Amino acid sequence: DRLTLESELRRALARDEITMLYQPIVRLEDRSIAGFEALMRWHHPKLGRLPPAEFIAIAEETGLIVELGLFGLERAARQLVEWQRSMRGIEPIFASVNVSSRQLLRHDLIQDLRSVLARAAPARGTLKLELTESLVMENPEHAAQMLQRIRDLGAGLALDDFGTGHSSLAYLQRFPFDTIKIDQSFVRAPAKGKRPVILRSIIALAHDLGMEVVAEGAETEADAAELFQLGCQYAQGYFFGEPMTAREAQQLIAAHAYEAAQ
Numbered sequence: 270d271r272l273t274l275e276s277e278l279r280r281a282l283a284r285d286e287i288t289m290l291y292q293p294i295v296r297l298e299d300r301s302i303a304g305f306e307a308l309m310r311w312h313h314p315k316l317g318r319l320p321p322a323e324f325i326a327i328a329e330e331t332g333l334i335v336e337l338g339l340f341g342l343e344r345a346a347r348q349l350v351e352w353q354r355s356m357r358g359i360e361p362i363f364a365s366v367n368v369s370s371r372q373l374l375r376h377d378l379i380q381d382l383r384s385v386l387a388r389a390a391p392a393r394g395t396l397k398l399e400l401t402e403s404l405v406m407e408n409p410e411h412a413a414q415m416l417q418r419i420r421d422l423g424a425g426l427a428l429d430d431f432g433t434g435h436s437s438l439a440y441l442q443r444f445p446f447d448t449i450k451i452d453q454s455f456v457r458a459p460a461k462g463k464r465p466v467i468l469r470s471i472i473a474l475a476h477d478l479g480m481e482v483v484a485e486g487a488e489t490e491a492d493a494a495e496l497f498q499l500g501c502q503y504a505q506g507y508f509f510g511e512p513m514t515a516r517e518a519q520q521l522i523a524a525h526a527y528e529a530a531q
Contacts, residue, residue, distance in 0.1 A: 275327050277313070282340060286312045289344045290512035291364070293521060294483055294505040297497040302525045304363035306399070306505060307345035308512050309337065321367075329371050338372045339381050346389035346396050348515050352522055353392055359526065361392040365399045365427050370407060373400065379418050386423055397425035397448065402433065409440045420445045427483070432471060442478065449475040453486025453506070456496070465499060472500045 281287050291305035311319040328334040349364040356362065372378050386396065398419060405412040405428070416426055427448035428441075432455055451471055468484075475482045484496045487506035496504050510521065 271327065274324065275331055278311070278324055278327060278331075278333055281311055281313075282336060286314070287337065287340060288312060289341065289348070289515070291348070291515060291518045292505055292512040293510040293518070294363075294365070294503050295493075295509045297493060297501060297504055300493075302362060302522055303503050304365065304395075304397075305518055306365045307341060307348075307367075309341055310512075325369070329369055332371065334369045334371045335375065335377070338369060338378075339385075341366050342381065342385045342396075343389075346385050346391055348518075349391045349396055350389045351515075352519065353395070355519065356522065356526065361395050362522070363395040363397055363425060364391075365397040365425075367429070368398045368400050368404075370404050373404060373412065373415055374408075378415070379422070382419060382422055382424060393423045394425045394447065397427045399427045399429045399450070401429045402431060405444060406440070409443075413440070413443050416445050420447075428480075432467075438474075446480055448481045448483060450483045450485055451501075453484075456484050456486040456492060456506075457488070465495065468496070468501070469499050476500065 288310050290308045290310055292308060293302055294304045294306060295301070296303040309321050309325075311324050313319050325334065325337075328337050345364045345366045349362070352364075353361045368378070382398075389396075400412075400416075405416070420426055425448065426444075426446045427450055428444070428446045429450045430452045431449045433452045449471070451468065455467055455471065472482050481503065482501045483503040483505060484492075484501050485505055487493050487496060487504040488508050490508070492506070493504055493508065513521070
């Protein structure tokens with residue numbers, strides 16, 4: 270099955286089977302749309318829609334992740350610019366795209382990103398690259414250099430799954446991230462009494478380092494209200510919207526803009 274998937278994945282891009290969905294990231298202060306996380310899906314002709322967990326590992330092992338990663342960057346950047354053009358006069362929204370270890374270790378990522386930004390030209394800092402804690406800590410010295418070059422090109426940087434890895438706080442100060450994404454395991458913590466203590470500490474740490482905070486896994490109004498009270502600026506989760514097509518995202522942006530104008 271794995272070998273079959275590998276050979277089919279090689280043809281998937283050419284056959285236009287890989288698509289992007291976008292999950293809303295909401296500004297908690299006024300519940301406006303602040304941005305989207307771009308998520309890849311594979312529309313397999315026999316197996317149906319496959320989430321990244323089903324094929325990203327194979328792509329990593331075979332090196333196809335480089336081609337897939339560039340595809341995701343280009344699509345998200347192009348879509349982001351379309352949204353920004355439709356929202357003139359409003360603070361530009363952002364789009365986050367996941368980056369893999371194979372991509373980060375290649376110096377070609379810098380050239381790829383430079384080309385994508387030059388062609389699409391989104392507002393500076395609004396195309397964000399998301400990297401996990403474990404990824405940047407695999408080789409922190411190299412990661413710090415690459416991240417600074419990415420930042421210098423005009424892309425944003427988000428640290429994903431914060432709190433689940435083995436991050437060194439000393440290194441966290443050196444990495445030029447502008448956003449921390451708090452893992453949903455902290456947002457959904459079962460012990461209600463303990464949740465605010467840990468969340469408040471992470472949010473305070475991020476703010477002290479000059480970073481914005483996105484909480485993942487916000488599923489209820491109570492989650493949203495508590496996160497806002499704790500000082501978290503942004504949240505994403507099924508409560509605010511499931512991953513959607515670019516057209517659905519555009520409709521959501523338009524609806525929010527209309528409400529704001531009333």
